[in-house]
Amino acid sequence: MKFLDEYRDYGAVQQMAQAIRRSTTRPWTLMEVCGGQTHTIVKTGLQALLPEAITLVHGPGCPVCVTPVEMIDRAVAIARRPEVLLCSFGDMLRVPGSTQSLFDAKALGGDVRIVYSPLDALQLARSNPQREVVFFAVGFETTAPANAMAVWEADRAKIVNFSMLVSHVLVPPAMEAILSSPDCRVQAFLAAGHVCMVMGYEEYLPICQKYRVPIVVTGFEPLDLLEGVQMAVTQLESGHAEVENQYARAVRRSGNRPAQERIAEVFEVTRRTWRGIGEIPSSGLRLREAYRRFDAEKRFEVEVVHSEESSECIAGLVLQGLRKPYECPAFGTRCTPDTPLGAPMVSSEGACAAYFHFGRRKEDGNSILSTASASH
Amino acid sequence: MAILSCPLPRPATDRILLAHGGGGRLTQQLIESVFLPAFANPALESRHDGAVISGGGACLAMTTDTYVVDPLIFPGGTIGDLAVNGTVNDIAMCGARPLALSAGFLLEEGLSMETLRTVVAAMHEAARVAKVPIVTGDTKVVDKGKGDGLFLNTTGIGIVVAPKPVSPQSIRPGDAVLVSGDLGAHGIAILSVRGGLEFEGAVSSDTAPLWPAVEALFEAGIEVHCLRDLTRGGLSSALNEIASVARLRITVEEVLIPVSDVVRGACELLGLDPLYVANEGRFVAFVPESEADRALEILRSQTVSAGAVRAGMVHEDSSGIVTLRSRVGGNRVLDMLSGEQLPRIC
Numbered sequence: 001m002k003f004l005d006e007y008r009d010y011g012a013v014q015q016m017a018q019a020i021r022r023s024t025t026r027p028w029t030l031m032e033v034c035g036g037q038t039h040t041i042v043k044t045g046l047q048a049l050l051p052e053a054i055t056l057v058h059g060p061g062c063p064v065c066v067t068p069v070e071m072i073d074r075a076v077a078i079a080r081r082p083e084v085l086l087c088s089f090g091d092m093l094r095v096p097g098s099t100q101s102l103f104d105a106k107a108l109g110g111d112v113r114i115v116y117s118p119l120d121a122l123q124l125a126r127s128n129p130q131r132e133v134v135f136f137a138v139g140f141e142t143t144a145p146a147n148a149m150a151v152w153e154a155d156r157a158k159i160v161n162f163s164m165l166v167s168h169v170l171v172p173p174a175m176e177a178i179l180s181s182p183d184c185r186v187q188a189f190l191a192a193g194h195v196c197m198v199m200g201y202e203e204y205l206p207i208c209q210k211y212r213v214p215i216v217v218t219g220f221e222p223l224d225l226l227e228g229v230q231m232a233v234t235q236l237e238s239g240h241a242e243v244e245n246q247y248a249r250a251v252r253r254s255g256n257r258p259a260q261e262r263i264a265e266v267f268e269v270t271r272r273t274w275r276g277i278g279e280i281p282s283s284g285l286r287l288r289e290a291y292r293r294f295d296a297e298k299r300f301e302v303e304v305v306h307s308e309e310s311s312e313c314i315a316g317l318v319l320q321g322l323r324k325p326y327e328c329p330a331f332g333t334r335c336t337p338d339t340p341l342g343a344p345m346v347s348s349e350g351a352c353a354a355y356f357h358f359g360r361r362k363e364d365g366n367s368i369l370s371t372a373s374a375s376h
Numbered sequence: 377m378a379i380l381s382c383p384l385p386r387p388a389t390d391r392i393l394l395a396h397g398g399g400g401r402l403t404q405q406l407i408e409s410v411f412l413p414a415f416a417n418p419a420l421e422s423r424h425d426g427a428v429i430s431g432g433g434a435c436l437a438m439t440t441d442t443y444v445v446d447p448l449i450f451p452g453g454t455i456g457d458l459a460v461n462g463t464v465n466d467i468a469m470c471g472a473r474p475l476a477l478s479a480g481f482l483l484e485e486g487l488s489m490e491t492l493r494t495v496v497a498a499m500h501e502a503a504r505v506a507k508v509p510i511v512t513g514d515t516k517v518v519d520k521g522k523g524d525g526l527f528l529n530t531t532g533i534g535i536v537v538a539p540k541p542v543s544p545q546s547i548r549p550g551d552a553v554l555v556s557g558d559l560g561a562h563g564i565a566i567l568s569v570r571g572g573l574e575f576e577g578a579v580s581s582d583t584a585p586l587w588p589a590v591e592a593l594f595e596a597g598i599e600v601h602c603l604r605d606l607t608r609g610g611l612s613s614a615l616n617e618i619a620s621v622a623r624l625r626i627t628v629e630e631v632l633i634p635v636s637d638v639v640r641g642a643c644e645l646l647g648l649d650p651l652y653v654a655n656e657g658r659f660v661a662f663v664p665e666s667e668a669d670r671a672l673e674i675l676r677s678q679t680v681s682a683g684a685v686r687a688g689m690v691h692e693d694s695s696g697i698v699t700l701r702s703r704v705g706g707n708r709v710l711d712m713l714s715g716e717q718l719p720r721i722c
Contacts, residue, residue: 013705045706049704116646338395
């Protein structure tokens with residue numbers, strides 16, 4: 001399949017891995033920002049192809065993982081209202097809130113549906129004029145243009161039974177929060193390619209300069225990720241810190257201007273709480289005043305009891321790259337994808353679920369996988 | 377769960393969730409925690425697609441399956457042929473020749489007669505192709521709103537022709553893992569007409585009776601150790617169930633597992649893994665390595681398994697896990713599906 005097979009080619013991948021081994025003389029710690037990148041790394045076993053000196057830590061770029069528990073509680077409460085049809089992306093439905101996930105709300109009679117696009121939610125509003133259709137909008141800059149578009153279109157077409165529960169977050173402030181943490185051990189970033197496809201990468205230049213950290217805009221296929229690692233390692237080894245673009249087939253320096261304009265028209269920057277990390281200033285989006293009537297938080301006054309994050313679940317540390325999932329005492333025992341304690345165990349993009357599914361468990365990871373490779 | 381300080385735990389599920397029917401880990405937990413303790417007996421505990429029972433000097437296979445598909449009519453099939461083929465296939469996976477089927481109809485008030493006729497005609501045709509009569513049946517009608525148009529149950533019996541037990545316990549280290557064709561077509565065909573995904577027509581369900589392929593293996597005297605059709609949960613879940621019952625490790629090579637470009641493309645777009653997507657006309661066969669080439673040749677001579685390949689191998693290792701060597705040369709554990717396979721956000 002064009003645009004996929006060439007980036008999954010065995011020979012090309014092995015060659016790139018060899019180039020990385022040649023370039024690496026010292027230990028380096030790199031963070032891939034996006035959960036989609038984590039998914040590829042773990043699913044294709046890329047870490048095993050890298051020299052031991054290179055540690056990949058997994059970043060906060062998993063939308064369902066960082067959505068605060070209060071927001072999920074709010075979505076559940078809205079979904080339980082009889083007049084409401086609540087829809088969101090698939091992953092989001094399984095994330096546990098304080099007491100229930102959206103799937104639980106569905107089992108208890110709430111009308112909760114999976115959609116593939118916020119415009120599908122808008123279509124549901126059109127075809128169910130007697131219902132209140134609420135779209136639970138989560139995600140980074142990647143999903144923001146389509147969500148902005150849906151609100152803009154609802155406004156234009158005067159669709160009154162549509163609203164949006166907005167929990168949007170932004171990547172660069174989170175990268176800065178990680179870098180400014182005293183425990184930070186990230187020496188270079190593989191920035192999220194699809195976020196940059198929308199936003200470009202000019203906003204990374206000041207971060208790169210301020211913290212002297214290489215930032216390589218990186219794609220999602222195995223060869224993309226290895227090339228991103230190679231570019232970052234080359235910078236680190238030579239003492240450089242620049243913003244580079246590995247994902248040039250999709251990302252332009254200034255990004256997608258019409259998409260940015262639509263986001264800016266509908267949303268404004270606000271502070272947001274990140275699940276497991278805490279509040280980060282100017283790190284999220286909310287509806288602008290002119291579109292506030294589409295805000296589900298305003299339309300449905302639901303009471304949500306504030307919940308503290310757990311001391312047992314180390315999701316926050318995992319999301320900041322300070323711990324590996326298997327370093328959590330609950331990993332694989334009290335916390336599994338069927339009974340998640342924290343959100344990273346839910347989504348396939350969540351680091352904990354990726355480790356669980358693809359067998360990178362502390363006790364069996366290496367031994368099993370090395371025998372497996374020896375047998376072929 | 378009450379002892380945890382974490383405010384997040386999902387309460388131990390005190391209600392049925394959709395994922396309990398997804399064929400993955402929660403389904404297994406439901407079977408283990410509710411059904412097995414209540415109904416315990418040796419035939420049930422073999423945990424195969426059907427039970428093998430002896431009576432009156434004959435060795436019979438028996439299986440039952442209930443079909444709930446939305447939509448009732450989809451590209452490449454209907455709930456009717458699905459219900460006939462599915463049960464015929466579960467019988468075949470026991471190494472048995474299908475003998476007869478029953479059909480139970482649960483109809484919702486208001487269902488169009490034309491839809492029912494279409495479904496019944498499809499059942500008739502599938503039964504004719506599979507050479508198995510539908511010999512008894514039942515009909516119930518429920519109030520509007522209490523059913524989804526039409527639910528269908530089929531039960532089948534068959535005569536075991538396999539000279540040795542065909543079951544997970546029979547697989548041996550060194551066995552070859554044969555996959556009967558390209559994966560994922562049924563699940564993607566269903567998704568393609570659900571919820572406005574709008575790539576209708578690009579892919580058809582693979583629903584088909586597997587007995588001709590299985591019969592050919594037995595007629596040629598192949599020593600078949602285990603058979604499993606790759607329905608809910610797909611290849612990954614089937615291999616995991618077999619590996620864990622057999623207490624052996626199964627390895628597969630991603631590059632050898634056939635997936636059509638259309639299915640791959642749809643899975644890429646939707647964030648699904650074709651190894652977990654349902655099939656209704658595909659199975660996996662475990663045979664001794666020494667017979668693998670001949671078995672493949674026989675499978676490839678049958679229409680339903682013309683795309684058969686050797687995809688992996690069984691290893692001595694009591695871990696009971698499945699590992700996959702990825703296209704780019706990395707290794708990972710291929711786990712059982714947890715809950716429903718959900719599309720990713722971005």
